[in-house]
Amino acid sequence: MRFFYVFMILGLLLSACDSPLNHRVEEDGKGGQGSMALLQFKQSQMTVKYEWLQGPFSNVNKPSTLMVYIYKDGTLTSLGADQQINFFATMPSMGHPLDQPGYFEELAAGVYLNKDITFNMSEEWEMELWLQNMNGDIQEKVTWLEHL
Numbered sequence: 001m002r003f004f005y006v007f008m009i010l011g012l013l014l015s016a017c018d019s020p021l022n023h024r025v026e027e028d029g030k031g032g033q034g035s036m037a038l039l040q041f042k043q044s045q046m047t048v049k050y051e052w053l054q055g056p057f058s059n060v061n062k063p064s065t066l067m068v069y070i071y072k073d074g075t076l077t078s079l080g081a082d083q084q085i086n087f088f089a090t091m092p093s094m095g096h097p098l099d100q101p102g103y104f105e106e107l108a109a110g111v112y113l114n115k116d117i118t119f120n121m122s123e124e125w126e127m128e129l130w131l132q133n134m135n136g137d138i139q140e141k142v143t144w145l146e147h148l
Ligand SMILES: [Cu+2]
Pocket: 091, 094, 096, 121, 123
């Protein structure tokens, strides 16, 4: 019987570690390192979850694929008709941008896929997601660091 409880507790701990809710959401919108994390577009009250489906690769010939989920009040929600989301990244140590930021397609309500991101170097990158209006003005952004 005691073993049963040990297994139960282990199982709970393991599943808790897998939960995206377990990832850090910092006050300034910067996330921790990892393939999946939760961030916030604060003014728009949107929660953003990102996940690399491929990569990120430090090779211009190997496109990386980024999936982004947008939640409002805990529900996957499409951006407004006057809003768009875009990816960008720079290498802080050298001050240059990535090779190609690609573009997002909406697969389903609140689910956005970008299959054409390419990085030109291996190093630490600052990743950015921009919430923009249709003129391209940045309304809000979230950033995180990743080492490629
Ligand atoms: Cu560089």
